[in-house]
Amino acid sequence: MAQVIHDVRRLCLYLKDWPIHSCDSVSANLADITKDSKYTNAAIASANWIKAHNLNNGIVLDTVNGHDCSRSPSTWLFTYNTGKYIEGLSVLADVTGDSQWRTLMVNTVAASVKSSAWEGSDGIITEGASTTSNNDGVGFKGSSHLKLNVDMPA
Numbered sequence: 001m002a003q004v005i006h007d008v009r010r011l012c013l014y015l016k017d018w019p020i021h022s023c024d025s026v027s028a029n030l031a032d033i034t035k036d037s038k039y040t041n042a043a044i045a046s047a048n049w050i051k052a053h054n055l056n057n058g059i060v061l062d063t064v065n066g067h068d069c070s071r072s073p074s075t076w077l078f079t080y081n082t083g084k085y086i087e088g089l090s091v092l093a094d095v096t097g098d099s100q101w102r103t104l105m106v107n108t109v110a111a112s113v114k115s116s117a118w119e120g121s122d123g124i125i126t127e128g129a130s131t132t133s134n135n136d137g138v139g140f141k142g143s144s145h146l147k148l149n150v151d152m153p154a
Contacts, residue, residue, distance in 0.1 A: 024046035025085070027039050040096060043095070050085060056074045058112070085108060086109060089108065
């Protein structure tokens with residue numbers, strides 16, 4: 001178990017400023033596909049780490065620096081980070097049958113769908129609003145909301 005967590009963590013921290021939210025969704029999806037408990041345990045460890053260290057008012061922070069473990073600024077918030085975390089929590093809830101993951105997912109969804117970090121007072125997503133700027137915000141616009149359409153039960 002320790003080796004699997006180490007391997008997943010090493011993969012997720014390989015690059016400087018790697019988006020840590022991907023670790024929980026990768027591990028959870030591997031657990032779902034393989035039914036191997038080593039991936040379930042890695043997904044649980046990742047989800048717990050994000051919950052304890054990388055949330056800002058229920059919204060997932062962008063990155064963790066693999067060299068010094070510093071995190072991105074608390075104002076650097078994007079839909080795709082929270083969307084991937086929601087995806088991982090949804091899969092983890094289904095894989096484990098543990099209601100704490102669904103509760104955390106619902107709380108994360110509630111925090112994200114009305115976040116002023118990427119939504120205007122009119123309810124329109126403003127992340128990536130500039131179609132002329134050279135930024136990845138346009139490509140990632142609304143990723144958390146897209147994940148909601150895929151992962152939320154009917």
